Amino acid sequence: MSSPVHEAVLEAANRIAALGDGTFTPDEVVRALAHLNANTVRTHIVSRCCVGAPKHHASVWPYFRRLERGRYRVEPKYRRQPTVDPGDKDNGGRSEAPGGRELTPKRDTIHAIIQRGTSAYVAECLEVAVVTQGKTLDEVVENLQQALTLHLEDEDLAKLGLTDHLRVQLIYDMALAS
Numbered sequence: 001m002s003s004p005v006h007e008a009v010l011e012a013a014n015r016i017a018a019l020g021d022g023t024f025t026p027d028e029v030v031r032a033l034a035h036l037n038a039n040t041v042r043t044h045i046v047s048r049c050c051v052g053a054p055k056h057h058a059s060v061w062p063y064f065r066r067l068e069r070g071r072y073r074v075e076p077k078y079r080r081q082p083t084v085d086p087g088d089k090d091n092g093g094r095s096e097a098p099g100g101r102e103l104t105p106k107r108d109t110i111h112a113i114i115q116r117g118t119s120a121y122v123a124e125c126l127e128v129a130v131v132t133q134g135k136t137l138d139e140v141v142e143n144l145q146q147a148l149t150l151h152l153e154d155e156d157l158a159k160l161g162l163t164d165h166l167r168v169q170l171i172y173d174m175a176l177a178s
Contacts, residue, residue: 004127008033009044010063013074023073037129045072059113059126108163112144113171123170128152128160141170 012032016024026045030038047053049063050072064072111126120133121140125148132147134140148168157164 005036005040005129006044006049006059006061006063006126008036009041009049010061010074010078013045013064013072014078014080017074017079023067023071025070025072027070040129040131051075107161108165109167109169110148110162111169111171113173114140115173127162137172144168144170 009029012029013024016028016032026042029045030041033041045064046066047056048059049061051062051065053060063075063078065075067073107127110128112123112130113126114121114123114137116122117133120135121137122131122133123140123144124131125144128148128151130144130147130151132140132143134143145168148166152160152162152166157166
């Protein structure tokens with residue numbers, strides 16, 4: 001995968017929807033993205049990427065519309081035919097243009113949003129399925145660095161669309177007191 005989680009979820013949903021009646025279920029996308037945390041994938045479908053979902057996340061994308069319980073449709077603006085056969089082992093599932101040129105350039109930055117909860121600070125990465133917490137800002141940053149290191153330890157960064165020299169960009173999200 002060479003894209004942030006929300007883009008991977010959209011691509012998988014488009015692939016699944018194209019095979020049937022134009023709809024998909026969260027479980028189908030979870031199975032298609034078995035390398036990602038199942039809860040992260042479900043959260044993206046039902047909340048972060050769904051039109052009309054509660055807006056309690058720092059980032060949201062209007063990719064999907066809930067049709068009925070457990071059934072979703074990709075919004076027309078975001079529908080596209082997949083460019084890669086997911087079973088094609090030769091290209092690792094990356095989207096490629098003719099001639100083998102990658103459509104998505106490699107990223108050198110992983111973005112994480114930090115929010116203050118009731119008892120801890122919580123950091124959530126946007127490009128990879130990593131979430132951690134800490135009692136202080138310093139602790140959550142240290143925990144995030146350790147969690148990312150462990151998460152990416154035995155991964156082929158090129159297949160994930162990442163460069164060998166990564167950096168983390170932190171965004172602190174807070175509500176203004178009224």
